[in-house]
Structure formats: C-alpha cells, structure tokens
Amino acid sequence: MLGFVIQRLLQAFVVMLVISMLVFTGVYAVGNPIDVLISPDATQLIREQTIRAYGLDQPLWKQYLDFLGRLVRADFGRSFIFNMPVLDLIFSRLPATLELTLAAVLGATLLGVPLGMYAGYRPDGVAAKTIMAFSILGFSVPTFWIGLVLIFTFAVSLGWLPAGGRGATSTLFGVQWSFLTGDGLTHLLLPALNLSLFKFAMMVRLARAGTREIMLTDTVKFARAAGESEWTILSRHVLRLIAIPIVTVFGLEFGSTLAFAVVTETIFSWPGVGKLIIDSISTLDRPVMVAYLMLVAFFFIAINFTVDIAYAALDPRLRTRKAS
Amino acid sequence: MSALLEVSGLTTRFSTRAGVLNAVEDVSFTVDAGEIVGLVGESGSGKSVTGFSILGLIDPPGRIVSGSVKLDGRELVGLDHGALRSMRGREIAMVFQDPSATLNPVLTIGAQMQLAIAAHEKLSEQAAVARCVEVLNTVGIPDAAARIRAYPHQFSGGMRQRVAIAIALLNRPKLIICDEPTTALDVSIQAQILTEMKSLAARLGTAMIWISHDLATVSSVASRILVMYAGRLIESGPIADVLRTPRHPYTLGLLNSLPGIAEPGQDLVQIRGAMPSLIALPPGCAFQPRCGFARAECATRPELTVSGARGLRCHFPLAEAAE
Numbered sequence: 024m025l026g027f028v029i030q031r032l033l034q035a036f037v038v039m040l041v042i043s044m045l046v047f048t049g050v051y052a053v054g055n056p057i058d059v060l061i062s063p064d065a066t067q068l069i070r071e072q073t074i075r076a077y078g079l080d081q082p083l084w085k086q087y088l089d090f091l092g093r094l095v096r097a098d099f100g101r102s103f104i105f106n107m108p109v110l111d112l113i114f115s116r117l118p119a120t121l122e123l124t125l126a127a128v129l130g131a132t133l134l135g136v137p138l139g140m141y142a143g144y145r146p147d148g149v150a151a152k153t154i155m156a157f158s159i160l161g162f163s164v165p166t167f168w169i170g171l172v173l174i175f176t177f178a179v180s181l182g183w184l185p186a187g188g189r190g191a192t193s194t195l196f197g198v199q200w201s202f203l204t205g206d207g208l209t210h211l212l213l214p215a216l217n218l219s220l221f222k223f224a225m226m227v228r229l230a231r232a233g234t235r236e237i238m239l240t241d242t243v244k245f246a247r248a249a250g251e252s253e254w255t256i257l258s259r260h261v262l263r264l265i266a267i268p269i270v271t272v273f274g275l276e277f278g279s280t281l282a283f284a285v286v287t288e289t290i291f292s293w294p295g296v297g298k299l300i301i302d303s304i305s306t307l308d309r310p311v312m313v314a315y316l317m318l319v320a321f322f323f324i325a326i327n328f329t330v331d332i333a334y335a336a337l338d339p340r341l342r343t344r345k346a347s
Numbered sequence: 348m349s350a351l352l353e354v355s356g357l358t359t360r361f362s363t364r365a366g367v368l369n370a371v372e373d374v375s376f377t378v379d380a381g382e383i384v385g386l387v388g389e390s391g392s393g394k395s396v397t398g399f400s401i402l403g404l405i406d407p408p409g410r411i412v413s414g415s416v417k418l419d420g421r422e423l424v425g426l427d428h429g430a431l432r433s434m435r436g437r438e439i440a441m442v443f444q445d446p447s448a449t450l451n452p453v454l455t456i457g458a459q460m461q462l463a464i465a466a467h468e469k470l471s472e473q474a475a476v477a478r479c480v481e482v483l484n485t486v487g488i489p490d491a492a493a494r495i496r497a498y499p500h501q502f503s504g505g506m507r508q509r510v511a512i513a514i515a516l517l518n519r520p521k522l523i524i525c526d527e528p529t530t531a532l533d534v535s536i537q538a539q540i541l542t543e544m545k546s547l548a549a550r551l552g553t554a555m556i557w558i559s560h561d562l563a564t565v566s567s568v569a570s571r572i573l574v575m576y577a578g579r580l581i582e583s584g585p586i587a588d589v590l591r592t593p594r595h596p597y598t599l600g601l602l603n604s605l606p607g608i609a610e611p612g613q614d615l616v617q618i619r620g621a622m623p624s625l626i627a628l629p630p631g632c633a634f635q636p637r638c639g640f641a642r643a644e645c646a647t648r649p650e651l652t653v654s655g656a657r658g659l660r661c662h663f664p665l666a667e668a669a670e
Contacts, residue, residue: 251432
C-alpha cells in the first residue's frame, strides 16, 4: 500500500510538471496581456516599464523558470487585474463552486442511483420507462438551455426562486457558505438542479445497466434461494456490486464540474471559479489562468487517487492484489 | 409415513418470442426425509428448472402452469411472495454449481452468512456469529472463527463450495436442492465433497435432491434416481436397480456412454442425435427419433407407469434380460 502511494505521488509530480509546461506555453501563445493592461494612449516609456515590471520582456523559457522558482515557494504570482495573490483570489471563489458542485453531483447520485437501480430491477414497468425517458432528456438537452428555462419558469414566471447570485452566506471554518442559510439554499437550488441533470441521467443509466446485469447472476439467485428479501438483495448485494463504476463516474464528474461549471455559473451569476476563469481569459490575466489550470490538474490527480483508494475499499479482490 | 416432498404433475412453461415450451412437463416424484434423490439428465432436460420450480424461483417469462409441490403436506405452488420467501432457505435451500459465481465477491463470508440468517430470524450479532462458526465447522472449514472475516476469493474452489453449502445449511432446512454442486470442482475435491455431503445428510437428517448430468456422481450419493429427458421424467427407481436393469432405452444409452463401461481403447458408445428443441418436440415419445427400439406406437405419448418402486415412461420397456 505504501509503495502504491509513493508510486502515485511520483506520477503526480511528473504529471504536474508536464501540465505546468503545457499550460504556461499555451497561455503564452494566447494574445499579449500588455494590450489589456495599459490604455492604448500610454507613453512608450510607461509601456516598457510595465512590460519589465511583469517580466514580459524575458524569453519564454526564462519566464517559465522564474515561474517554477516561485512555485516552489507556493507563490503563483499576482493577478494582473485584481492585483492580489492568485491563490487567495482562487480560494476566495472556490467554496462557491465547491458547494455548487457537491450539491449537484451528490444530488444526482443520491437520486439517480436508486432510480436507476429500480429501472434495472423492473425494466419493463411504466415507472422504469418514465425514468429512462427522463434520463434521455437529461442527456440530450443542452445545459444552458435548461438553465434559461429554469430561470424563466421558477424565477420569472412563478417567482418562487431567485434567478442568480449566492444569497446570504454563513461562515464555517472561516469560509463563506450558502448552504448554511435558508436564503443561500434557495439560491443554490436552481443552479445545482441545472448542473445535476446531466449527471443524474448518467447515474440512472449506469445504475440501471449494472443492476440489470447483476440481477441475472447466480449471486442473486443464491441469495433468493437463501430466502433473502428483494430489498436485502438490492441494498446489500447489488448496490455493492455496481459501486465501482458509480464511484468512478462520481469522481470524474466531481472533478470536471468543479473545474468547468462555467456555463451554469455564468447563467446564474454564481460567483465561483468558473466565472473567474472565463473573466481571466477575456482579460488575459495569465497568472490566474495558469494557476487555475494547474489547480484543476491537481484536483483530477487527487480525485483519481481517492477513487483508486475507494476501489480497494469496495472490492476486496483489488486489495489483495495490491498487497502481494 | 408420508413423504417430505411430494411433487405431482408439475409443469413449468416458458412463453418466449420463439414459441411456448414446457421446460418441465408433468413431473411427479417424492423425496422422503433424510433421503438423497438423484435427478439426472443432459443439459436442457429440465432438471434445474425442476429445482427452481420447487423453490418458486421461476422468473418470467417462465411460469408454473399446473401441478403441485407439497412440503410436509403444505402446498407451495400458489403461495404468495412473502410466504415463499420465508420458506426458502428455512425449509428448502439450494446450492449451485459454481461457488465463485454464487458467493458475493465483495462481502465477507461472515456478512453473507449473516444476511442469510437475518432473512429468517432476528439473532444478536454474537449469536449469529456463533451459528456461522458452528455451521462452518460442520462443513469442515478449518479455523472458522477467523475465516469468517475472509472474502470468497481467499478460499480455494472446494472451500468456497463448502461455504456455499454452509449458507444453505444455516437455517437448518429439511431439504437441500444441490444443482451440480461438484461439477465446477477438481475431481479429487469432488469425491471429498460428495462423501461429506452424504454423511452430512445422514447426520443432520437433511434430505437432498442431487441434480447432475453425471451418472457416476449421482450413483455415489443418491439412493434413488430420477432420469429426465426433454422436460419429462422418463425413469425412476432405487439407484442400484436402475443401474443394473435400466428399462428405458435412454437410461441404457446413458449407462453405455459411461467411460467405465467401454473396453479400454474402444470408442465410447454414444446416443446418436441430439435432444430435440423443446419448442418443436416430436409428437409422442420425446426420445423416439433417437431410439433404436422405436416402433409405430411410439408416436403416441407414453404415460408414466409405476410398478413397485420403479417408474417408467416407455411403450416398450427393455426386458430384464437386456442387460
């Protein structure tokens, strides 16, 4: 197990290094931030001073090495636009995205897996067919459109829920959270629903396919022959057996939503990192882009690692193989 | 004394897209308490479906269309789901062919055994564990108290099947349906399990229906044998009698194809042809197209005739001298 962890850490280090290189060169290739940073009518002198101040006069490799040097001290640089440390900027926005993502992915899983299992258990029933039809909808209708429809229906026409923003927040562990206040929850509901539809559809399909397959196995027949109830069979046997693909997709979806909840955050003006990255791209705020993309890579590595650990917890056969 | 299990006229029908077929047709037999009855036939002969029908575990599109299954005089066909569920495991249990497929790979065997106990009675954790250890000891798992926390893949094939048998024994059923429980095992382990199952049945007074395609296996455990062909019971009787003087040509064919009977170096005798599709059975005797003794009368269906301990479904039973 320790060997496994060390191996993964080394892998993670290499991946992060490669990502930093790609991201840095990639961002370098996109436009010149100087044009955005200073007004077009600034004097040539001011222009050159600014360029030098941001180190933009150096060749690419030099800039990259400087960047790496600062990185070792956990310094991602300062935002060109907000003029504050990039990490502070990102972490001030991250909780908003984190709670939105968690609400969406958890909601989709907690609702999607049981419904999917039911659809797989009674595949020919009316309920199963309704669930499946709904899941096709979740798959095929674009997120932004559903977001607009949700706002139009619940915020504009019915006036039940707010159309955007985070609402009132409350502090926990020194961070502002919306889900701790009633007002925050009403603000969270629509964007979370919007984000979760696609994931819900995916969870339904995964759980249904897994359940259909497992229900035909001898494991289920044997449990039935022992007199176990259908509920026991579904909750204790089937759920455990279909858990691995579900955990995998949960992790991947969690990571990608955390990183790219852009569309939903924009529609609902949710002040999360998705909106931050879009703004930083349009203002060519290089340090923010680089730091953010590296953070995303780091999230994925961390999530994949957690998922691998979860595999071992879920499937004892993997545990022994790793130990040997 | 009346029989423990009384199956009469059992017919299980599958309505599939390709057509309607009777996987089990008009099957009648009895099993006495503590008795081991062998149920023999080739693949698709309906022996497993018979087992599942007794347990009420036929999934759609299958359905028991007629007949009765009585356990201790109580009718099981037509019982509601709840009653059938509480009967399964507690009165009739079942063991399957491949233990690596029947045991849940992600639960410890202790957890699985406790689920099987919890299905029938509320025991304290401690009492449940004690029962598990006791039953594992009974089936010959060494160091049961520690092994209870092990997962199925940490057992050998033979040990896994013992665990499955232990689960079947947990609620002290009166009857265990063994569906080829030794087929997936090594030959040496097979013999071991066979002997132990036989002594278990004798010691605990548990009756067994031993389903197998392997005459040799069945003859070493069972006291009576039932031969099925194309969903129908075609011959039954005390095992020694049937093996010594088979009266149905199919049983004779089965016996002749045993490797032990052939001269060394000679080809094994085969039953020519293959079992007909259950959807398109020939009229009359189902074995008639493959039977060397078939005559015109075989186009009408023979009834099961019982004389003494032996039952037979054939117009022209082989004479005793045919051995």
